[in-house]
Amino acid sequence: MQENRATAPLSKVPEVTLGFWIIKVFATTLGETGGDTLSMTYDMGxxxxxxxxxxxxxxxxxxxxRARGFIRWxxxxxIVASTTAGTTMADFATRSLGIGYLGGSLLLGGLVLAALLIWKRVTGTIAVESIVSARAEWFYWITITFSQTLGTALGDWAADDGGLGYLGGAALFGGSLAALEVLRRRSPxxxxxxxxxxxxxxRPLGATLGDFLDKPLAHGGLDLSxxxxxxxxxxxxxVMVAVLPQRAGRHPG
Structure with missing residues (x-):
């Protein structure tokens, strides 16, 4: 077993650890504030x-x-590029196209499911540990970008249309993640x-946290620049990318 693992091909995505999820939440929060900086603060649309x-x-x-191995930076x-692009693309769909947060969430959720289904049909698996080919990696990044876009619309829907506010939305999505961890440990x-x-x-967790940081006080935010x-x-x-342990995931063989 040790030899099989040692000789298994390395993936170019990191192993999924607690550090992975911590950086991911910070990246999605940055995606929200960064995307809004360009579209709203600098009024680019x-x-x-x-x-x-x-x-x-x-x-x-x-x-x-094209990289030959996992490069953390x-x-x-x-990931950060996908989440900033996802923020503005979701806002364009829900606001500029006028389909609303719920309509945008349903549309983008359908795109995520379609990407996963096509990926599974073409390669036979959507497990991140199996991403050792260029084809699988393209599917991975397409799915990620759709999921980042979906998350923005979903976070706005919960915070605004759902009436939860930014902290309430963050609590909802944070609690949902905790429930998934329980399922991982105790369910099949x-x-x-x-x-x-x-x-x-x-992604919606980061979106609601990002909105909490920069939205006006009157709207329930901290009104930070x-x-x-x-x-x-x-x-x-x-700092986290430099300090937290990371290594390439391995194909299960």
Whole structure:
């Protein structure tokens, strides 16, 4: 067994650990404040901001796919790029196109499910440990970008239309993640299904936390400067990526 694991091909995504989830939540929070900085603070609008963020996202995904192994800085830069692009794309869909938070959540949720189903049909598995080919990696990043976009719409729906507010929404999604951890430990539910459910839910958690940081006091936020909040979150992510142990996941054989 030890030899099989040692010789199994390495994935270019990190092993899923507690550190992985901590960085992911900070990255999704940065995605919310960073996306809103361009679209709202600098008044570029949702479509123009989306185009600005999509360009580095595509470039980073290409670098990630072409990389020969797991590079922590490249991986997390690509995650941050996907979550900032997801913020402005979700806002464009829900606000500029006028389909609302619920309509946007349903549309984007359908896209996430479609990406996962096509990925499963083409490669036979959607487990992140099995991402050792360029084809699987493209599916991975497409699914991630859709999930980041879905998470923004879902977070806005819970906080605004659902009447929970930003902290209430964060509590809802944080509690849902805790429930998934209980299921992981005590139920026969597929770990792959639980992973993707958790991956989706970290995005609305970050979205509600980001809105809490930068929305006006009258709306239930702390009214922090979006550029400053984004800078602080980016610095925290850099420190965590440098300090927290990370290694490439391994194909199960």
């Amino acid at each position: 949702y479509l123009a901001s989306s185009l600005v963020f999509v360009v580095p996202l595509v470039a980073l995904v290409l670098l990630q796919v 490249l991986y997390w830069a690509t 539910v597929s770990p792959v299904v639980l992973f993707w459910a958790a991956f989706v839910l970290t 979006r550029p400053w909040a984004s800078s602080l979150l980016a610095c925290a992510i850099v």
